[in-house]
Amino acid sequence: MVKGPEADDCWLWTGAIADDGYGRFWTAGADGRQKIIRPQRYAYTAIVGRDLTPDVLILHRCDVPLCVHADLDSERSHLRPGDTSENMQDRARRGRHPRPSAALRFRDLPRAERARRSRDLRDAVLERGWDAAAIHGVLSGVNAEHPTLF
Template identity: 45%
Template sequence: MDAAELARFHAKVVRGPGPGDCWIWTGAIGDDGYGRFWTPTPDGGQRMIRAHRYALATVHGGLDALDELHVCHVCDNPICVRAEDGPASHLYAGTAFDNMADRAARGHHNQQPAAAFFRHETKQERAHKARVLRDHVRVHGYDPEAVATLLRGVTAGQQRLF
C-alpha cells in the first residue's frame, strides 16, 4: 500500500459526519453487494480486493496481516468501510467461526423468517440495494437522514436496504 494507492482508495469513500456513521464506499460494487477495489500486481496486472477488507488492512499493517481472517461488519452495511483502531470501527478481523457466530447473533442465519434481513435476499437484490445507497451518496453526499432512511427503512413503505 503506497501513498497513491491509499489516496485512490480514500477518494472513493464518503465519511458520515456523525461519530457513529458509516463510511460509504462509492466505487465499484460487485454482484454480491460488496465494494470492490483493484490494486496492482507485481506482474503489471490487477487484483480485486473487497473494499472493506482493504480498509481494515490499512489499519492492521497491510493485507498480509489479514491472511486467514475474515472481515466482519458491526453495522451490517456491506459497503461500509469504516476501519479504525479502536471501538469506533465498524469493521473487525475474525476467524470463520467468529464471522458465523456474529452472523447468527444478528439473526442472519438460515432459520430466520424470509422477511428478515438481507441474508434472505438474493445476491442480486443485495447488490442492487448497495448500488442504490452508493448512487444516492455519490449524487447527494452523506445526508444522515436520507442514509438512515435507505439503511433502516424508517419511512412508511420504504423497504429496508440491509
C-alpha cells in the same frame, strides 16, 4: 468515499460494487496482473497496520457492506477481523433471536437484494452527499422509489 459527519458514522465506499453487494477495486499486482481488492479489507489493513492472512475475514459491526470505517480503536472501528465460523455463529445467534424490527439486516438479505441496496446506497450518497434520512431509507429498504413488502 463519503464520511458521515459524526465520529461514529459509517464511511461509505462509492466505487464499484460487485454482485455480492460489497465494494471492489482493481490494482496491478506485483506480477503485473490485475488484482481485485475489497475496500473494507484494504481500509482495515491500511489503518490498523495489520496484515491479514487469507483466512481472516473482515466483518462489519455496522452491517453496512459499503462501510470502510476502520479505526485503531477496536471499540470505534466498524470493521473487525473474524473468521468464517464466527460469521456463521453470528448468523445463527441472530436467527434464534428475532429482531424487533421487520427490516432484515443487510447481511441476511439474498445476494441480489443486498447488491441492489448497496448500489442504491452508493448512488444516494453520490447524488446528495451524506443525507441521513436517505441513507436510513435505503438501509431499511423502505425508500419510496423501491417499496418492499414488509
